[in-house]
Amino acid sequence: MSNTRGARVPETDPGASGRPERIRAIPLRHPVRNAFAILLVLLVASFIWDAAVNRPAYDWPSVGKYVFDIRVSQAALVTLELTVLSMVGAILLGSLLAVMRLSPNPVLRGIAWIYLWIFRGTPVYVQLVFWGLLSTIYRSITLGIPFTDIGMSWTTQDTLSVFWLAVIGLALNEAAYMAEIVRAGMLSVDGGQGEASMALGMSWAQTMRRIVIPQSMRVIIPPTGNEVISMLKTTSLVTAVPLSTDLYTRTRDISAETFNPIPLLIVASIWYLFFTSLLMIGQYFLERRFARGTRFVDLGPAVTEDSLPIATIPPTSKSDGPPKSNSTNLGASS
Amino acid sequence: MTDLQNTVPMVLAERVVKAFGSHVVLSDISLSVGRGEVVCIIGPSGSGKSTFLRCINHLERLDGGRLTVDGELIGYRQSGDKIYELKPREAAHQRKDIGMVFQRFNLFPHLTVLENIIEAPTQVKRQSRAAASARAMELLERVGLAEKAKAYPASLSGGQQQRVAIARALAMDPKLMLFDEPTSALDPELVGEVLDVMKQLARDGMTMVVVTHEMGFAREVADSLVFMDGGVVVERGIPREVLADPQHARTKAFLSKVL
Numbered sequence: 001m002s003n004t005r006g007a008r009v010p011e012t013d014p015g016a017s018g019r020p021e022r023i024r025a026i027p028l029r030h031p032v033r034n035a036f037a038i039l040l041v042l043l044v045a046s047f048i049w050d051a052a053v054n055r056p057a058y059d060w061p062s063v064g065k066y067v068f069d070i071r072v073s074q075a076a077l078v079t080l081e082l083t084v085l086s087m088v089g090a091i092l093l094g095s096l097l098a099v100m101r102l103s104p105n106p107v108l109r110g111i112a113w114i115y116l117w118i119f120r121g122t123p124v125y126v127q128l129v130f131w132g133l134l135s136t137i138y139r140s141i142t143l144g145i146p147f148t149d150i151g152m153s154w155t156t157q158d159t160l161s162v163f164w165l166a167v168i169g170l171a172l173n174e175a176a177y178m179a180e181i182v183r184a185g186m187l188s189v190d191g192g193q194g195e196a197s198m199a200l201g202m203s204w205a206q207t208m209r210r211i212v213i214p215q216s217m218r219v220i221i222p223p224t225g226n227e228v229i230s231m232l233k234t235t236s237l238v239t240a241v242p243l244s245t246d247l248y249t250r251t252r253d254i255s256a257e258t259f260n261p262i263p264l265l266i267v268a269s270i271w272y273l274f275f276t277s278l279l280m281i282g283q284y285f286l287e288r289r290f291a292r293g294t295r296f297v298d299l300g301p302a303v304t305e306d307s308l309p310i311a312t313i314p315p316t317s318k319s320d321g322p323p324k325s326n327s328t329n330l331g332a333s334s
Numbered sequence: 335m336t337d338l339q340n341t342v343p344m345v346l347a348e349r350v351v352k353a354f355g356s357h358v359v360l361s362d363i364s365l366s367v368g369r370g371e372v373v374c375i376i377g378p379s380g381s382g383k384s385t386f387l388r389c390i391n392h393l394e395r396l397d398g399g400r401l402t403v404d405g406e407l408i409g410y411r412q413s414g415d416k417i418y419e420l421k422p423r424e425a426a427h428q429r430k431d432i433g434m435v436f437q438r439f440n441l442f443p444h445l446t447v448l449e450n451i452i453e454a455p456t457q458v459k460r461q462s463r464a465a466a467s468a469r470a471m472e473l474l475e476r477v478g479l480a481e482k483a484k485a486y487p488a489s490l491s492g493g494q495q496q497r498v499a500i501a502r503a504l505a506m507d508p509k510l511m512l513f514d515e516p517t518s519a520l521d522p523e524l525v526g527e528v529l530d531v532m533k534q535l536a537r538d539g540m541t542m543v544v545v546t547h548e549m550g551f552a553r554e555v556a557d558s559l560v561f562m563d564g565g566v567v568v569e570r571g572i573p574r575e576v577l578a579d580p581q582h583a584r585t586k587a588f589l590s591k592v593l
Contacts (some may be wrong), residue, residue: 196440196499199391200454200506201430204422210457214444293443293486 062263066254067270075250076271082166082235082246083275087228089171094178101183112179119176124169128240131169134160163245166238174231181223185216217290225283229276247271342405344369344510344541345390351398352385359385361565363399367510367558372542374552374573377562378588383545386562387512390543391432392425403432404509430458433503437515439495441487441502447474448483451502459506466505473501477531493524497531504535511535513544549593553577561585 051058066072100112119127135156144151160168189212197207236248244253251268255261345367352360359382367373375383388394389401392409401408408428411418420428442450451473452466461469474480477497487495496516503511513532517525529551536542536555546552552559552573559573561582569582577593580586 190440192436192438192440193442195393196434196436196442197454198426199393199429199432199434199436200502201426201458202454203426206457210453211442215442290444293445293488 057262058266059260059263062258062260063266063270066251066264066267069254069267071250071254072247072267072271075245075247076275078163078245078250079232079235079247079271080275082163082170082238083228083232085167086170086174086235087231089167090174090178090227090231091182091224093171093175095182097175097179098182098186101179102186116176116179119173124173124234125237125240127173128166128169128237131165132162132241134165162241162243166235166241166243166246169241170231170234170238174227174234177227178224181220181227182216185218185220186212188219189215214290218287218294221283221286221290225279225286228279228283232275232279233272343367344371344404345543346402347386347390347399348401349399350386350389350396350401352382352389352394353397359565360389363562363565363567365560365567365570367541367543370539370541371557372536372540372544372555373558373560374556375543375545375560375562376547376549376552376588376592377568381562382565383562384514387434387514387543387545390510390512391429391434392420393434395419403428426458430454430506431509433506433508433511435496435499435503435511435513435516437518439487439492439499439519441495441499443487446484446486447479447490447498450487450498451505454502455505470501470505473504474498476534477501478527491524492520493527496520496528500528500531500535509541511540511542513542513546515545515547517546517548547592549577561588563588 052060097112097115100108101116103109103112138156140153140155141159142151142153144153193211193215194207197211198204202210235246238246239249244250248268251264252261255264258264343366345365347363347365350360350363351358363382363386365373365386375386377383385394389396390403390408395409406428409420409425411420411424441447442453445453448467448470451470452461452463455461455466455469456463471480471483474483477500479494479497479501482490482494482498487498490498500516516532517528520528525548529548532542532544532551533555544551544556556573558570559576560567561569561576561580561584563584569576569580569585571581576585577589580589
C-alpha cells in the first residue's frame with residue numbers, strides 16, 4: 001500500500017524560507033587516535049635527538065665531508081646513467097614484448113612468454129653475474145650471412161665494457177616487468193576507442209599513436225615510476241658484473257680504506273633519496289599531463305561550483321536544449 | 335535526384351553470412367539501401383542487427399556473400415575470379431567515407447570536443463588544423479554544442495556526447511551514416527535531443543542505416559523498416575505499415591512486446 005506519501009505534498013520551496021538550516025553538531029572526538037599520534041611524534045623525536053647526540057658511530061662530520069666528495073658525486077652520476085639507460089632500453093624492449101604478447105600470432109606470443117618466464121623467474125643478481133661472464137661464454141660477436149664469408153667479427157671483451165654489460169643486464173631484466181605494465185596499459189583502454197578510431201578511417205598506427213597509447217599512459221606511468229625508483233636502487237647490484245664505479249660500490253670502497261662504513265652508508269642513502277625525490281616530482285607532473293579529460297582533473301567549463309549541495313535547486317529547463325532545426329544542410333557532403 | 339545516380343544502391347548486401355566460431359550470427363542477409371534512403375533495423379537482441387551494421391564498414395569480416403557500398407566491394411578486392419582480403423590500410427581508406435555512431439558514444443576522453451572532431455580530418459584527410467576547426471565549429475553549431483568546443487567529453491551529458499559523436503562522424507563528409515543503437519545508453523529525457531539531430535540529418539538527404547528501438551523515430555523518419563531475427567531479414571516495408579500490420583508471425587510477436 002502506497003499512501004504514506006500518497007498525498008501530494010508541495011515541493012519545498014527554497015525561495016520562501018531561505019536555505020534549510022545547516023546541522024551544527026559537536027564533532028566526534030578520537031582520543032585513542034590522537035594519543036597514538038603523539039606517542040609516535042615523541043618516539044621519532046627521541047630517536048633523532050639520540051642519533052644526533054649520543055651515537056658517535058654515525059660520525060656526522062664524516063657524512064658532511066663525504067657527501068660532496070668528488071668521487072661520490074661522480075659515482076652518483078654513474079648510478080643515474082645506469083638507471084636512465086637501462087630504463088630506456090627496458091621500456092623499448094618491454095613495449096615490443098607487450099605487443100608480441102597481444103599478437104594473434106602464437107609463435108610471437110610464445111616467445112614473449114618464454115622471455116618473461118626466464119627473466120622474471122631468475123634473480124637479477126644472478127643475471128648480472130651471467131652478463132659479466134659473457135666474454136667467457138662468447139669470445140667473439142660475429143655478424144654475417146650464414147654459410148658465406150661475408151660478415152664482421154668483434155672480440156666480446158673489447159667491444160662491451162663492464163658498464164654496458166651492466167646496462168644490458170639491468171635492461172633485459174627490467175624489460176620483462178615493463179612488458180607486463182605496458183600490456184596492462186593497452187588492455188585498460190576500452191575496445192570501443194580503437195573501433196571508433198578505425199571507423200573514422202584512421203590506420204592501425206594512427207589509432208595506436210593518437211588514441212590508444214595516450215590513454216594507456218595513465219595506467220602505465222604510475223607503475224613505471226615505481227620501476228624507475230626500483231631500478232635506481234637495483235643498480236647497487238652491478239658489483240656482480242663487476243662494475244665498481246656506481247654509487248654504492250664506490251662508497252663501500254671508500255669505507256674499506258677508512259674503516260668507517262656507517263657514515264658512507266648514510267652518504268649513499270642521501271644521494272639515493274635525492275634522486276628518488278627528483279623522480280617522484282617528475283612523475284607527478286607526467287601523471288597530471290596524461291590525466292587530461294578525467295574527472296579528477298578537468299570538470300570542464302560547464303560545471304559550476306555550488307556552495308552547498310543541500311541548497312541546489314534542480315534546473316527547471318536545460319541550459320542547452322536540442323538543436324534548433326536548421327535550414328542549412330547538416331550532411332553537407334559535396 | 336538523377337536516375338543515373340540511383341542505379342547503384344548505396345548499400346547492397348547479397349546473401350551476407352557472418353559467424354563467430356561455430357555461432358552463426360548472420361545466416362543470409364540480403365538488403366539494399368538506396369541513395370538518400372533512411373533504413374531502420376529493428377529486432378530482438380542477438381538477432382544480428384549490430385553485427386550487420388558493423389559488417390557494412392568492415393569492423394567485422396564477412397564470411398560469405400557480398401557487400402558493396404556505393405558500388406565498391408567492402409573488405410575484399412576482386413581480381414578475376416579470385417577474392418583477396420584488403421590490407422588494413424585499404425580497409426581504413428574505405429571506412430573514411432562511412433560514418434559510424436556507437437551506442438556507447440566512444441568519444442576520445444583525452445581530447446576536447448573540438449579535438450575529437452578534427453582528429454580524423456587532420457590525420458586522415460590531412461586538412462589543416464584551421465580548416466578542420468572551422469568546419470568542426472560549424473558542425474558543433476548545428477548539433478547545438480558550439481559552446482562546449484573546449485570541454486572534455488567526461489563533463490558532458492550522454493546526449494551531448496552522442497551529438498558530438500555525430501558531429502565527429504560528419505566531419506569526414508561521409509556518404510553513408512551508420513547508427514548502432516544511438517539512444518540506447520541514454521537517460522530517457524536525453525533521447526529526444528539526439529533523435530532531433532538525426533531527423534535533421536535525414537531531412538538533409540543523408541543516407542542512413544539505423545539500428546534502433548525507437549519505434550516513433552522509425553515511423554516518422556525512416557523510408558523503410560527492416561525486422562531482423564535469427565540472422566535473417568524477416569520482413570521489410572514502409573514503417574507505418576510494418577508497425578501497424580506486420581505480415582510475419584515473428585514480427586507480430588516482437589512488436590506486441592515492444593509497442
